[in-house]
Amino acid sequence: MRVGIAGTGFMAQTHAAEYAEMDVDVVAVSSPSGPGGFIDEFDFDAAAYTDVETMCDEADLDFLDVCTPTHTHLELVTAAATAGIDVFLEKPIAGSLEEAEEIATVAADADITLMVGHVVRFMPNYRRARELDVGEAGVARARRLSPFPEWGSADWFADREKSGGVFVDLAIHDLDYLQWAWGDVERVFARRTRDDRAEHGIVTLRFASGAVGYVEASWAQPESRPLTAELEFAGDDGLVEFAGAEEAPFAVWDGDGMVVESPLARDGYRRELEHFVSCLESGAEPDVGAEAGIDALRLALAAERSADRGEPVALEEVRA
Structure with a gap:
């Protein structure tokens, strides 16, 4: 497989490190400022x-990996679709439902395979x-709690017209995961606090089953605190808990001290x-296609609307 990467930022670096261990050749990289240092x-x-x-036109690509700011996604998917190239698209699929649905239409009309990178489903x-x-x-x-993401080029995370804010960019991880795990969400109620940069929000979910969900997302943590993720499922027959900050990796004590390794090869x-x-090799449809990306975005936008209004928002109200 031959891939071209769009972008050279944090997510592009994350994907590049993975491709180096896979049977995938990175044959082209694009960045407006030039990707020489990244290569x-x-x-x-x-x-x-x-x-x-130009990269899609000139490079012999099997697929394009889009790791660029959210507001650029429609343009880049369109470029790949025009060239008949399949696309892996980092989440969120877009910043608005209008653009998200246009991405889905462009991909379907060009008959390309498109997958949205909701990575929590694969953890x-x-x-x-x-x-x-x-x-x-x-x-x-x-x-999901973290400091404000300072790594965005031209500080694009601070521009909510581009990033969508903490619900659309960060909480969407867990909103998507909870709906995937526990089924359709009927309505949400959200609260947030924010200034020019920091933002912290909470979302309460009512599932169609009658179950309740709670998502907390933060870009307001001190720089000394790494990304922290936690999960809890409670039912009438059991409780599942996961706390990322408390996860104990594999450790060996030897004569030189402690050697720590990840217990997961992948x-x-x-x-x-x-x-x-x-x-792509089998012709199967990805588990997270355009429609799944749109559903996740609808949840995040419903939370955004609820926080703006100060009242619950039904998912059926959020339309393009």
Whole structure:
């Protein structure tokens, strides 16, 4: 498989590290400022481009990996679709339902395969939690807390017209996961506090089953605190808990001290990219296609609308 990467930021670096361990060749990279340093860092034998349309036209790509700011997604998917190239698209699918549905239409009309990168679905601990039987679903709780993301080029995370804010960019991970795990959500009620940069929000979910969910997301943590993720499923027959900050990796004490290694050979990013590549090879549809991306975005936008209004919002109200 031959891939072209759009972007050279944090997510592009994350994906590049995974491709280096997979049977995938990164043959082209595009960035408006020039990707030379990125290509050198990963020692890729790749062509450098400053625009994705030219890369799609000139490079011999099996698929395009879009790791660029949310507001650029429609333009880049359109460029790939015009060239007949399949697309792996980082979440969220877009910043608005109008653009998200246009992306779905463009991909369908061009008959390309498109997958949206909702990576939490592929993280082993989250997948295992979904598989465990806690009986009749009662309460689900998920938290994802971090400092403000300073790594965005031109500080695009601080521009909510581009990033969508903490619900659309960060909480969407857990909103998507909880709906995937426990079924359709009927309505949400959200609260948030924010200033020019920091933002902290909570979302209460009412599932169609009658179960209740709680999602907390933060871009307001101190710089000293790493990304923290927590999950809890409670039912009438069991309780599942996961706390990322307390996860104990494999450790060995020897004469020189403690040696710590990850117990997982493949993390969620590797698993989702391998899934996408296997779908391209087999012709199967990805587990997270455009419609799943739209459903997740609708949840995040419902939370945004609820926080603005100060009242619950039904999912059926949120339309393009």
